[in-house]
Amino acid sequence: MIISLRTPRPRGAVGARDTEERHRVSTPLELFFDLCFVVAVGQAGQELAHAIGQGRVAHGVGAYATVFFAIWWAWMNYSWFATAFDPDDIPFRLATFVQIAGSLVIAAGVPRAFGHRDFTVVVIGYVIVRLAFASQWIRVYRDNPELRGLAARWGGGVLVVQVLWVLLQWVHASTAYDVSFAVLAAVELLVPYWAGRAGTLPFHPHHIAERYGLFTLIVLGETVSAATVAVQESMSAHEDVRELVLLALGGLLIVFSAWWIYFAHEVGDLLGERTSPFLWGYGHYVVFGSAASIGAGAEVVAVWTTGSEQISARLAAAAVTVPTAIFLLVVWGLQARHFKSGAAQAVMPTTAAAVLLCSLAGSYAVLLAGLCCAAAVVCGIYAERLGSITGSEPSEV
Structure with a gap:
């Protein structure tokens, strides 16, 4: 993603931008x-x-x-x-x-x-x-x-x-x-x-897709930051850090996979052609909210490992697995499914269900959820390569 630099005018007319402007990037x-x-x-x-x-x-x-x-x-x-x-x-x-x-x-x-x-x-x-x-x-x-x-x-x-x-x-x-x-x-x-109903907003589909992508990146980065601080603080609370290592590894796998899955395709061409801009734009309330919640869940698990939070292991695990599953399902519903065919359509919904089941695994829940997400990415890559060999449409995650 390229950021454009412009010298501001003191004041000018606010005209509509060209919706087909080439190389339109974020400022x-x-x-x-x-x-x-x-x-x-x-x-x-x-x-x-x-x-x-x-x-x-x-x-x-x-x-x-x-x-x-x-x-x-x-x-x-x-x-x-x-x-x-x-x-x-x-x-x-x-x-x-x-x-x-x-x-x-x-x-x-x-x-x-x-x-x-x-x-x-x-x-x-x-x-x-x-x-x-x-x-x-x-x-x-x-x-x-x-x-x-x-x-x-x-x-x-x-x-x-x-x-x-x-x-x-x-x-x-x-x-x-x-x-x-x-x-x-x-x-x-x-x-x-x-x-x-009184006029059409002249939006640039690829630019708005980039804008949403940038905010998704920043929210995922905030998730990593919040989880890192929580793990760091919890490490000073007790000597046995094995559970924190599992949390850190699983959390990274989830965030890395979330990035891969969200940016697997260029979605600019979808807007207005294969999906409703309203549905796609409004649906990102859940995408952004669930992505940020993953970091909050990691904070819950990190503090839970110290024994200072009086909640069950399943609730602590669900604080990560539930928003992760929601993120997978909503990204699939809004954009990923449009690039899939055949059995590949079931990869992300199945992964979301598997991630929810990981809530039952106690201290291993986040690690298993991360492995499930990573497996979904691997399946997507394999499906894409298989599609290129057979000559069918690629179907990456």
Whole structure:
């Protein structure tokens, strides 16, 4: 993946980018945006691990899903806007910096969201991000008469929903808050679809595929970082490190395999031709969330080996195996299955089932799960080579 360098203009018209532009790659600003947003991802994963370690699984998963929605949706909207427009002038860069600042406010509010179910700071950060994002649609409306319907609906819809998010903070009943959150999240998801009825977003399929790939890389890197720190801290807690060695080896195999599986194919050609951009884009909420959860699960297992967490071995193992299985299934459903034929279609679903069964293996669960994932990669490579020999379509994992 190549990063392009451009000199910003003081201010320019926000015109639609060429959807067939050759050599369209991510900018340093986009990569910087991703790296800053992953700070909030890391905070959410750390708090999820802490909640699971205390046996508060339902609470932890619920809070994680809520916080991660704010992170993912803000990131996703920026990425699709930038692939369609991105003038890379000074106002655009400043608006991007404001959105980054909002993401850091979200990160600061994560501990209170998990510990006290207080999402006020998270919502403040989210609203900052979204207002800066909506301001960009004003520029699109001004400079593109043919896209004014799209810009008015998308920008206006975002502004209205932000007012509702602020009003939601005056709802104190837990059940009412949860229901209202679900409704507002659904409305957020419907805004782009509603806006698209008034005009088509001119996105660049290969660029947006690269943007998602870069964020997947960064999330997997955060997973490795979180797991490494947890293993390091646990090593100082006891002398017998055999279980930690098994965890480290299995965790690396899972992450390496996840990378291999996700990047086995060029998915840019899929978007709009063989799969729905909405389905693919929205489905990555689960891809990103499960990838980050693998690192949180590794933290749980690392601390469990010290005996300081009062949870069962199966629950500790499931903290890794469940998100791994979900990652495999969703990546298969969104993109990998389109490149498979025959028996190769069953490799990843079968692997996901095998990974879940590994939860029963106690301290060996993560290692066995990693071996299952590595075996899936090997099967994919063999299927591809067999396909090239027989002249059929390649079917790598």
